[in-house]
Amino acid sequence: MRIDKLISEMGIASRKESSLAAKRGMILVNGTPVRDASTHVDPERDTVEYAGRKINYGKFVYVMLNKPAGYVSATEDSRLPVVTSLLPEELQKRELFPVGRLDRDTVGLMILTNDGALAHTLLSPKHHVEKEYYFTADEPMREGVESEFSDGVTLADGYECKSAVIVLDPDRRGGKITLTEGKYHQIKRMVAACDNRVTYLERISFAGIPLDPTLKRGTWRYLTDGEISLLRERAR
Numbered sequence: 001m002r003i004d005k006l007i008s009e010m011g012i013a014s015r016k017e018s019s020l021a022a023k024r025g026m027i028l029v030n031g032t033p034v035r036d037a038s039t040h041v042d043p044e045r046d047t048v049e050y051a052g053r054k055i056n057y058g059k060f061v062y063v064m065l066n067k068p069a070g071y072v073s074a075t076e077d078s079r080l081p082v083v084t085s086l087l088p089e090e091l092q093k094r095e096l097f098p099v100g101r102l103d104r105d106t107v108g109l110m111i112l113t114n115d116g117a118l119a120h121t122l123l124s125p126k127h128h129v130e131k132e133y134y135f136t137a138d139e140p141m142r143e144g145v146e147s148e149f150s151d152g153v154t155l156a157d158g159y160e161c162k163s164a165v166i167v168l169d170p171d172r173r174g175g176k177i178t179l180t181e182g183k184y185h186q187i188k189r190m191v192a193a194c195d196n197r198v199t200y201l202e203r204i205s206f207a208g209i210p211l212d213p214t215l216k217r218g219t220w221r222y223l224t225d226g227e228i229s230l231l232r233e234r235a236r
């Protein structure tokens, strides 16, 4: 595979940028600068570095995105912007999709991948993958919500939620909620079942992976090897 193709498919740089970088000696193959970005490499065997960064080229790509409000967690929508449009064009070609959904107005941690099997397993109710959210509410949450959440909140439609953990801020107008399931509008409906209303919702961790605090809203980065291992462990 051509080096410039590999680099562009990883979403690191366009082919043109790779060509320039190669000329400047910024691309190393097995430790040696390669001046021509059209050189072929074997992604399985060769080590490729771009501007000092090792490129882990694999069949699957795993990305963390800090979702801004206003984006739909989908790959296509006829009216609204989708989260995958926040990825560079090169990466969009690799057909990543979001692992689970966040509402359009929800912000924060979203994992995207093209590893369909892993995503499917992580989302299956059997796997009880933990999702942690920070929320704020219209009014202070009523007394006793901690035990209501722990016992399992009953939603307006009668659905009995699994046990969840809520840790409130001192003013009780917000806090953290940890769920092991992912029903449609679940946090909003749980808070509504406590006669209150969510005014802000952010996912702050998924499957034990926290949202990277250095990742600005609307930006993305590759998951680290450690984070990918964590996902695989949770999917076991």
Ligand code: URA
Pocket (backbone or CB within 6 Å): 101, 102, 103, 104, 106, 184, 185, 186, 187, 188, 189, 201
């Ligand atoms: N719960 C919600 O209500 N919305 C989300 O986006 C995620 C969890």
